[in-house]
Amino acid sequence: MKYLHYLIACQEQDLEAMKIILASDAKLTIISKDGSEFKGDYHHLIHSLGDYFSTECVWDFDVLHRAERRHEELVVIKATRENVTTQKSGAYLWLLTFDTNKIDHYLKRVYVEVINPLKAE
DSSP: OTHHHHHHHHHTTOHHHHHHHEEEEEEEEEEOTTSOEEEEEHHHHHHHHHHHHTSOEEEEEEEEEEEEETTEEEEEEEEEEEETTTOOEEEEEEEEEEETTOSSSOEEEEEEEEEEOSSOO
């Protein structure tokens, strides 16, 4: 259940933990609310997470589905985050792919569908 480490790092807004969790060849795909698509890599993920973590937020997660495929764990999560100061919230659907053979650097792919952005993202 490697995804728990990822969720805890989000809740704690711990960018250093994310650097240990993310694979150096990690892939990122974000589909914005308007349908536009962004693709990135490890560096984009770290930059995006740094932006998210720069504002104090409360995160909440609903694990919708988990599946195993060979040496991978796939997890579908509905994530919400609320800005502590403004109390505005955003909602996202994530598909995360983890390599179950690795101890560190095991998050391989992050796919995000933006349902309701917290801010202009």
